[in-house]
Amino acid sequence: QVQLVESGGGLVQAGGSLRLSCAASGILFSTYRMGWYRQTPGKQRELVADISSGGSTNYADSVKGRFSISRDNAKNTVYLQMSSLKPEDTAVYYCNAKLGWSNFWGQGTQVTVSS
Numbered sequence: 562q563v564q565l566v567e568s569g570g571g572l573v574q575a576g577g578s579l580r581l582s583c584a585a586s587g588i589l590f591s592t593y594r595m596g597w598y599r600q601t602p603g604k605q606r607e608l609v610a611d612i613s614s615g616g617s618t619n620y621a622d623s624v625k626g627r628f629s630i631s632r633d634n635a636k637n638t639v640y641l642q643m644s645s646l647k648p649e650d651t652a653v654y655y656c657n658a659k660l661g662w663s664n665f666w667g668q669g670t671q672v673t674v675s676s
Contacts, residue, residue: 563587563665565656570670573646577674581641583656583667594659595632595639599652599672606655610641624650646674 569581581597596611610620610630618630629642639656651674656667 565658565665565667567656567667567670570654570672572673575646575648575674575676577646578644579672581654581670583639585637585658588658590637591634592660596657597630597641598655598657601652648674648676650674
């Protein structure tokens with residue numbers, strides 16, 4: 562049974578920082594591309610950042626220079642360090658694991674940035 566469990570969301574003031582974590586189980590974590598997506602009401606889920614099994618990273622233009630994705634294969638965990646947060650970063654953030662046709666999602670964690 563695959564589980565992706567996010568943690569670290571919460572309420573933060575604009576300009577602040579948060580670190581999201583996603584602990585994976587039930588998959589061979591090191592082989593998966595891991596990503597963070599976010600979604601606000603009425604909008605499509607969008608990619609924030611992802612990291613390949615080899616460690617290559619990719620970021621949405623809106624978060625470049627502010628967010629950093631990393632992974633710890635020994636802990637089966639992917640992180641999203643978010644800095645200089647803006648109110649428009651408010652969303653539910655979802656962890657994602659992809660490998661070929663396999664595509665798994667976490668339950669999401671709310672991030673709210675107050676102005």
